[in-house]
Amino acid sequence: MRKLQQQDARLYSSFRLPAVLHQVLLCETEADLRQIDAAKAPLILGEGSNSIFLTDIQQPVLRYVAKSVTETQEADGILLHVEAGKNWHELVSYTVNRGWWGLENLALIPGSVGAAPVQNIGAYGVELTDSCVYVDFFHWDSQQVQRLSNLECLFGYRDSIFKRALEGRGVIVAVGLRLHADGAPKLNYKGLDHLSVNCSVSDVYQAVLQVRRSKLPDPQVLANCGSFFKNPLLTVEQFSELKQLHPQLPAYPQAGGQIKTAAAWLIEQAGFKGQRSGDIGCYELQPLVLVNYGHGTAADLEQWMDLIIATVQQRFGICLEPEVRMLHER
Numbered sequence: 311m312r313k314l315q316q317q318d319a320r321l322y323s324s325f326r327l328p329a330v331l332h333q334v335l336l337c338e339t340e341a342d343l344r345q346i347d348a349a350k351a352p353l354i355l356g357e358g359s360n361s362i363f364l365t366d367i368q369q370p371v372l373r374y375v376a377k378s379v380t381e382t383q384e385a386d387g388i389l390l391h392v393e394a395g396k397n398w399h400e401l402v403s404y405t406v407n408r409g410w411w412g413l414e415n416l417a418l419i420p421g422s423v424g425a426a427p428v429q430n431i432g433a434y435g436v437e438l439t440d441s442c443v444y445v446d447f448f449h450w451d452s453q454q455v456q457r458l459s460n461l462e463c464l465f466g467y468r469d470s471i472f473k474r475a476l477e478g479r480g481v482i483v484a485v486g487l488r489l490h491a492d493g494a495p496k497l498n499y500k501g502l503d504h505l506s507v508n509c510s511v512s513d514v515y516q517a518v519l520q521v522r523r524s525k526l527p528d529p530q531v532l533a534n535c536g537s538f539f540k541n542p543l544l545t546v547e548q549f550s551e552l553k554q555l556h557p558q559l560p561a562y563p564q565a566g567g568q569i570k571t572a573a574a575w576l577i578e579q580a581g582f583k584g585q586r587s588g589d590i591g592c593y594e595l596q597p598l599v600l601v602n603y604g605h606g607t608a609a610d611l612e613q614w615m616d617l618i619i620a621t622v623q624q625r626f627g628i629c630l631e632p633e634v635r636m637l638h639e640r
């Protein structure tokens with residue numbers, strides 16, 4: 311295990327607010343995890359592409375950095391056992407190069423494999439749950455790894471058991487994914503519907519890279535954590551009432567009967583697209599992405615977020631919920 315002291319939090323979150331992490335622990339094995347004092351409530355961090363540090367953090371920040379990938383050929387596909395520290399996009403690129411189907415729509419999502427199940431990452435009509443077979447979770451209590459099946463992970467829209475009952479209870483150490491040598495492209499997202507149904511896995515991958523690069527700011531260039539809020543889920547009644555008032559309101563009907571609408575649309579209508587206050591603002595091409603132009607502070611961010619929430623609430627009666635993880639000293 312490596313122990314780092316007094317770290318600049320801007321190196322650990324792609325939103326890059328100024329703060330200090332008093333201790334960062336880089337763990338690589340289960341033996342490392344057994345040495346951790348769980349009573350200090352370590353805060354688990356992946357690559358920091360969905361986590362924002364609002365204050366200095368005294369409690370240890372723990373990263374599980376092992377990143378091996380093990381392949382097993384099975385009757386119904388290829389099973390990949392991937393340790394949590396592997397970079398997600400590198401994994402996707404590797405699988406696409408091998409011609410395997412399953413992760414291509416999830417290309418270029420920033421972050422680590424271990425973070426992917428926490429919020430059930432998703433894009434362009436595909437979510438992690440579609441290929442996730444299991445998640446291996448090291449429990450502080452038992453000091454053992456438990457293998458949770460896909461069903462046990464309670465995946466939902468940007469949701470899982472790891473954000474709920476298992477929050478603070480341990481660390482994801484590996485993820486099992488099932489991919490397929492033969493497959494059909496998933497092209498229901500409107501930015502991908504120009505592709506032919508006979509296209510290759512690499513064609514889908516390239517198209518996803520193109521759409522993402524055309525809409526989303528590169529966190530290396532402009533600090534951001536992707537979508538800042540979740541897309542709101544409405545009941546059919548709520549939706550039809552609002553649709554009368556706002557005929558353009560986008561609708562994405564969900565399996566459970568609810569209707570998802572677009573937070574980006576609500577924020578744009580509320581007048582925030584491309585707007586900023588100081589160094590915090592809404593990205594000009596996708597207002598759901600909040601950006602830090604360089605010297606934004608936690609206070610600026612909270613003020614901007616509260617203003618967006620209040621304006622959208624007043625205008626549409628919808629309460630936007632943050633999708634990013636905002637961290638502060640306990």
Ligand code: EPU
Binds near residue numbers: 595
């Ligand atoms: N829209 C606007 N104005 C804009 C942009 C979008 O009104 O400037 C409206 C349009 O109606 C558009 C709709 O919002 O059709 C949806 O926009 P988009 O396709 O860009 O996706 P999103 O719903 O805003 C979600 C995910 C993204 C994911 C994309 C693509 C969430 C919170 N976000 O965004 O995930 O990449 O779909 O599948 O579900 C992330 O989680 O960090 C992330 C980037």
